[in-house]
Amino acid sequence: MSSLRFDAFPSDALLLEPGPDQRWSTWPACSPTRRGPLPHPDWVVTAAGAFDTELGIVKTGKEADLYLIERAVPGTSGTLLAAKRFRSTHHSDFHRSGSYEEGRVMRNTRDARAVGRKSIHGRFVAAGHWAASEFAALSLAWRSGVPVPYPVQVSDTEVLMEFIGDGRQAAPRLAQSRRHGGELADAYRQVVEILTLFARAGFAHGDLSPYNLLDHDGRIVVIDLPQIVDVAANPQGMDFMHRDVVNVSTWFGRRGLDNDPEELFATLVAAMW
Numbered sequence: 001m002s003s004l005r006f007d008a009f010p011s012d013a014l015l016l017e018p019g020p021d022q023r024w025s026t027w028p029a030c031s032p033t034r035r036g037p038l039p040h041p042d043w044v045v046t047a048a049g050a051f052d053t054e055l056g057i058v059k060t061g062k063e064a065d066l067y068l069i070e071r072a073v074p075g076t077s078g079t080l081l082a083a084k085r086f087r088s089t090h091h092s093d094f095h096r097s098g099s100y101e102e103g104r105v106m107r108n109t110r111d112a113r114a115v116g117r118k119s120i121h122g123r124f125v126a127a128g129h130w131a132a133s134e135f136a137a138l139s140l141a142w143r144s145g146v147p148v149p150y151p152v153q154v155s156d157t158e159v160l161m162e163f164i165g166d167g168r169q170a171a172p173r174l175a176q177s178r179r180h181g182g183e184l185a186d187a188y189r190q191v192v193e194i195l196t197l198f199a200r201a202g203f204a205h206g207d208l209s210p211y212n213l214l215d216h217d218g219r220i221v222v223i224d225l226p227q228i229v230d231v232a233a234n235p236q237g238m239d240f241m242h243r244d245v246v247n248v249s250t251w252f253g254r255r256g257l258d259n260d261p262e263e264l265f266a267t268l269v270a271a272m273w
Helices: 011-015 109-117 120-143 181-200 237-254 261-271
Strands: 022-024 051-060 064-072 079-086 151-155 158-162 213-216 219-222
Touching: 051 079, 079 120, 120 151, 120 158, 181 213, 181 219, 181 237, 181 261, 237 261
Parallel strands: none
Antiparallel strands: 022 051, 051 064, 064 079, 079 158, 151 158, 213 219
8 A cells, every 4th residue: 555645646637537437536525524533644645636447347246246446546556445335225135223323313304214214215325324334434444553454535325444454455355265274363363453452442333243343464453443332322233242252153153262251251351431
């Protein structure tokens, strides 16, 4: 990933226009509240003259698709970003359980009614709501020290974030690991630390499993956070936290690494107070 920050760009870039599979960088149009936590990493491209170039799809999902883009000023090296684009409920076969939403309030009552009626506007609002939720959760996790992709910005139904991988190859999921027993000890330690950091911040991932934990050269990174649960505000918060623990503990146990999920859960509860 480039370590350069582009606050200026070549003068001849002013004469260029985005080509096929390109757009102007959406960074300048984003308000500060829709940009990632300060300080922005040096690799974040902030130049108004940058282009976003589509490089292909990384993964399709039930609720969103993940694309790879390059943000760069023409004629310079840029940086790779993951673009998670949430689909409207009309184009999605997945509907999140309302139990995740308990304790949350949609401030715009008109939007809330539209979502309830499942109108065209409501479907777009719902997709944008999940994008905003993912961005907010990533920002919270980043500030709390949780290893997550840095959230660059959110625009409508798209979240742009740090791409975790080597070159254009995305990092594999922990579920793909072929390690067993003691070989997984460090990965387990990192997952426990992730759970602990969430607990100290008063939250649970809500859907944690080896499928949303990336294993990037031995570093575990957690992804897919739009359903993050405020343990105190959500009546089922503790249940979500316990389920996260059981999901990951069961996987490690099946891979031959002994662990005690109930002991871990008790430790997390204690870390909250």
